[in-house]
Amino acid sequence: MRVSVTEYLDIELPSRRWICNRCGADLGPADRSYKEGCLIANRNPQEVHPVIGTDEHFNFSFDPDWVRLVEFYCPGCGTMVETEYLPPGHPLTWDIQIDLDSFEIRHGKDAQNSLEIGQ
Amino acid sequence: MARAGGDYLMGDLMNSIRLHEGFVYDRHAYGMGPGRDPDLLVGGLEPPSALELEGMETLSAVExxxxxxxxxxxxxxxxxxxxxxxxxxxxxxxxxxxxxxxxxxxxxxxxxxxxxxxxxxxxxxxxxxxxxxxxxxxxxxxxxxxxxxxxxxxxxxxxxxxxxxxxxxxxxxxxxxxxxxxxxxxxxxxxxxxxxxxxxxxxxxxxxxxxxxxxxxxxxxxxxxxxxxxxxxxxxxxxxxxxxxxxxxxxxxxxxREVERRGAAQVAGGLRKILAVSSDLARQRISQLNDGIYRSVMFNDGVGLESGLIRLPTTVIKEGDSLTVINQGVSPENNMGPQHCTWHLMRASMGVYLFTYFFRGLSPNIGLLEPIRTLVEGPSVANCGVEVAHGEGTTISAMNVQNLHVIGSKMLFDSPHKLSVSAPFSRNVMIYVYAGVNSYGYRAANFTGTQNLAGQGARFDMDGEHASGFYWASVTDAGEVEESDMRLPMITLARVIDKDVHGFGKYRGGTPSVEIASAPMAGCDLTTRGASDRLSHNPGIFGGYAGPPNPRFVIKNVDVFKQLSETRDEVELSQYTLAKRHPLSGNYVFSYSSQPTEHFNYGDLFVHGVGGGGGYGDVLEREPDDVMEDLKQNVISSDVARNVYRVVFDSETLTVDGPATEDDRDMARQERLKRGKPFAEFMEEWQKLRPSDDKLRYYGDWPEPNSPGYSKPFWGLFE
Missing domain, CATH: 3.30.450 (Beta-Lactamase)
Structure with missing residues (x-):
């Protein structure tokens, strides 16, 4: 069975894998960050957030020298599963580190039922 | 045991977290003083008195x-x-x-x-x-x-x-x-x-x-x-x-009067029992979420006197029916401005998110905080000493609240409480404090209800509300401008739901109402304080984009009243139009938001916005008709509709070309697959980058304050 833990990410049980719920792509083991299974882009935030005004630094958009837009894409379908706004070179965020043993217990009954139905 | 630093925290999950040595975490970085006893701030609920115990027994759940x-x-x-x-x-x-x-x-x-x-x-x-x-x-x-x-x-x-x-x-x-x-x-x-x-x-x-x-x-x-x-x-x-x-x-x-009806014991005991029940309900709510470690990080771009990067990371450990909130690797005290927070303000500020979203439906009181342990590294900007200025400590504590909002949504998604999943409310604070003699003839100094016009973050099933409320108090109203014009030395000319200042996404964040104001005949003094001028405190979630930065914007030597009376053309008083097209002659000043008190003359203009909420989900999943509606409502530009949302439409009729939009969005996904790099390849290039030294003057050790030489691809891993 799969359990949706974000808009785009499922955890598959009992395999304990991250799965894109738009296309089914495998994004790696769930005891590691799904970001390791994504394609990642370092973008100038001004490509997305329009510059309003004439000032080089204060223009209602992000200053690309101070912060970068990091986009995480599903390698299967190109869905953008998450974004981060980080100073250039700052480590990424391991945002969801679920305790998989308790997760499996919590969803275990459904997982077992799912297996039986599948059989 | 967290006080000593370096000790491991209790619990299976917490065994993977190690606190830095030499810092305090579960209390203030300062001790007792006249009128001040930090033990009273960290001690939790007082045990019930004999009178309260007597009264608690008399109240059934319904009573x-x-x-x-x-x-x-x-x-x-x-x-x-x-x-x-x-x-x-x-x-x-x-x-x-x-x-x-x-x-x-x-x-x-x-x-x-x-x-x-x-x-x-x-x-x-x-x-x-x-x-x-x-x-x-x-x-x-x-x-x-x-x-x-x-x-x-x-x-x-x-x-x-x-x-x-x-x-x-x-x-x-x-x-x-x-x-x-x-x-x-x-x-x-x-x-x-x-x-x-x-x-x-x-x-x-x-x-x-x-x-x-x-x-x-x-x-x-x-x-x-x-x-x-x-x-x-x-x-x-x-x-x-x-x-x-x-x-x-x-x-x-x-x-x-209630005591006359119920007796002193029942009233005293009732108050205490409310706290006990709230604490139990909070534990029940927490126990319904997945155990794990959740993280989010936020940055500021100034300290008060100067620009500079400041870091505030938040790690939440959810185990059973309790939460531990840890701020570790926080930038140090800087003595360069008032953006220093106390331990108790960090803890209490969490209530803004927790009470409104996370514990939605539960009665707001301090009992809800009982299952939550708060560990704030000190001394730091988040757990500071006594001598520093504290006036904008809320800038720091709000960064923690925004982190908590992002984390909370990730905890709540797979739970019975998904209704609260959303991007954070706008916190790109900009406050204009007007001072002078008001229309009644007495001296006044304060901000206006514009603070209450911030945009809400997008929700998991719908857009965020425009001009929704005050960050710290969502149930607020902006008040009548005619009345605030009388009470304060300023004149409001317009309030506008403005353009391109919210977070884009499958569901978009709410846009703020921007206030355009001027100084009265006698002029006025103006002080501005804020944060997030070059970056943002309004993150999106699950692929949604952030609400954008919000610098200070004033126009001096403009005499708006004279120019408006003399022009035959209609002048749109909005942030977007004023900033982009400069329709009035004058000195357009865009700047860092923390500015000392300055005198402004009659007719000078103040453009005062408080930021838009972050978006939810991938922009390519937003319904094209909703994008057109945003365009009709003037909250996005056609450039955003075409280049961010990738909608193909007729510029005059605003009619969507469905097949062409599908093709363009397919192309956008292909562009992503071409642009994106596998993790190892990305990290090899990414880890070579670093902000310039002038931006890191107040940051602490790069990239992880108090961990010199930290080089892992993810932050906050200390096991």
Whole structure:
């Protein structure tokens, strides 16, 4: 069975894998960050957030020298599963580190039922 | 055990987290002082007294609900009374709170307004009980009125002022009434309270721990005169102080009427039982979520006097029915401005998110914080000492709240409480504090209700609301501009739901209403304080984009009234049009938001926005018709519709070309697959990058403060 833990990410049980719920792509083991299974882009935030005004630094958009837009894409379908706004070179965020043993217990009954139905 | 630093935390999950050595975490970075006892801030709920235990047993679950509803109606009535009596802009527009405490000083029932005010201003009451009640030079009696505003004794900043009064029945203390909020002017270096260039506590005006200012419900004239001689707006100060006292008395009288009906034990016990039940309900809610470790990080781009990167990471460990919130790897104290937060403000501020979203449906009181352990690295900008300036500590604590909102949504998605999943409310704060003589002829200094027009973050199933409320108090209204024009030395010309200033996504964030204002005939003084001028504190979630930065924008030497009267063309007074097209002649100034007090002349323009909420989900999943609706409502530009949302449409009819849009979005996904790099390849290039040294002056060790040489691909891994 799969359990949706974000808009785009499922955890598959009992395999304990991250799965894109738009296309089914495998994004790696769930005891590691799904970001390791994504394609990642370092973008100038001004490509997305329009510059309003004439000032080089204060223009209602992000200053690309101070912060970068990091986009995480599903390698299967190109869905953008998450974004981060980080100073250039700052480590990424391991945002969801679920305790998989308790997760499996919590969803275990459904997982077992799912297996039986599948059989 | 967290105090010692370096120790491992308890619990299986927490075994993977190690705290840095040499720092405090579970209490303040400062100790006792006159009127100040940090132990009272970290101690948690007081045990129930014999009287409370007696009363708790008399209330069934249903009877407790009825009782709680009654006390809630008392504090909500008090909120309306206080707002009606006050002439201070901050109070009138909802930056305030009214509440009833237990006899031991724990906040049991709070009104809407700002919840965290009453999660903060209770240690002063406990201080009175511990140090003054039995002191023959002070004592505690029916009719006593106490005042306090010192941020290191349990408050926010010196401009938030509170009054508290004991509720006695036949000589027995059964509770406390408390009323207060953002009064503003406090004798600080800048008129109106906020002093963005203050670097020490001594530049931030009055500091009162807990002071008895009245007996038998009458204010002492000598103390009142001392206050009025210490501030720039004595008329407003005196009026507001009396409003607080009158409102406290109303609460006290209403509670005593309940005592006549129910008896003292049931009222005292009922207040205590509300806290116990709330704590149990919070634990039940938490236990329904997935165990794990969740993280989010936020940055600021200034310290007050100067620009510079500041870091505030948040790690939440959810295990069973409890949460541990850790701020570790925080930038150090900098002594360069007022953006320093106290341990108790970090803890209490969490209530803004928790009470409104995470614990949605549960009664807001301090019992909800019982299952949550708070560990804030200190000394740091988030857990600072006494001597630094504290006036904008909320900038730091709000970064933690935004992190918590992102984390909370990730915890709640797979739970029965998915309804609360959303991107954070806008916190790209920009506050304009006007000072001068108002239309009534007296001196006034404060901000306007524009603060209450921030955009809400997008929700998991719908867009965020435009101009939704105040970050710290979502249940607020901006008030009438005709009235604020009379009360403050400024004139509001327009309030506009503005363009391209929210977060884009499958569901978009709410846009703020931007206020365009001018100085009156006599001119006015203006102080501005803010954060997030080059970056943002309004993240998106699950692929949604952030609400954008929000710098200061004023136009000087413009004489807007003269130009508008002389032009034949219609001039659109919006942030977007003014900034982009410069339709009026004048000096357009875009700048860092923390600026000292400056005089502005008649007709100068102030463009005052408070930021838009973050988006939810991938922009390529937004319904094309909804994008067209955004365009029709003027909240996005056609460039955003075409280049960000990738919708193909007819510019004149705003009709979507469905097949062409599908093709363009397919192309956008292909562009992503081409642009994106596998993790290892990305990290190899990414880890070579680093902000320039001038941006890191106040940051601490790069990239992980207090961990020199940290080089892991993910932050915060210390096992």
């Amino acid at each position: 407790l609900e009825v009782f709680q509803h009654k006390i809630t109606s008392i504090v909500e009535e008090a909120r309306d009374v206080y707002m009606a009596l006050s002439i201070s802009e901050g109070i009138i527009t909802g930056d305030m709170n009214t509440s009833v405490f237990t006899a031991e000083g724990d906040p049991a029932v709070v009104a809407t307004g700002i919840y965290f005010h009453t999660l903060l201003n209770y240690p002063q009451v406990k201080y009175i009980l511990k140090y003054y009640r039995d002191n023959p030079t002070v004592g505690l009696s029916d009719g006593d009125v106490y005042f306090f505003n010192d941020p290191t004794c349990g408050g926010v900043h010196t401009f938030d002022m509170f009054v508290s009064a004991p509720i006695f029945h036949e000589g027995v203390l059964i509770g406390w009434a408390e009323v207060g909020g953002h009064q503003g002017e406090c004798g600080s270096m800048s008129p109106g309270g906020f002093s963005p260039t203050a670097t020490t506590r001594w530049e931030e005006g009055l500091h009162v721990g807990a002071l008895r200012i009245g007996d038998n419900w009458e204010l002492r004239q000598d103390i009142l005169d001392f206050f009025l001689n210490s501030v720039r707006n004595p008329f407003v100060f005196a009026s507001d102080l009396k409003a607080r006292v009158a409102t406290c008395k109303r609460i006290r009288d209403r509670v005593l």
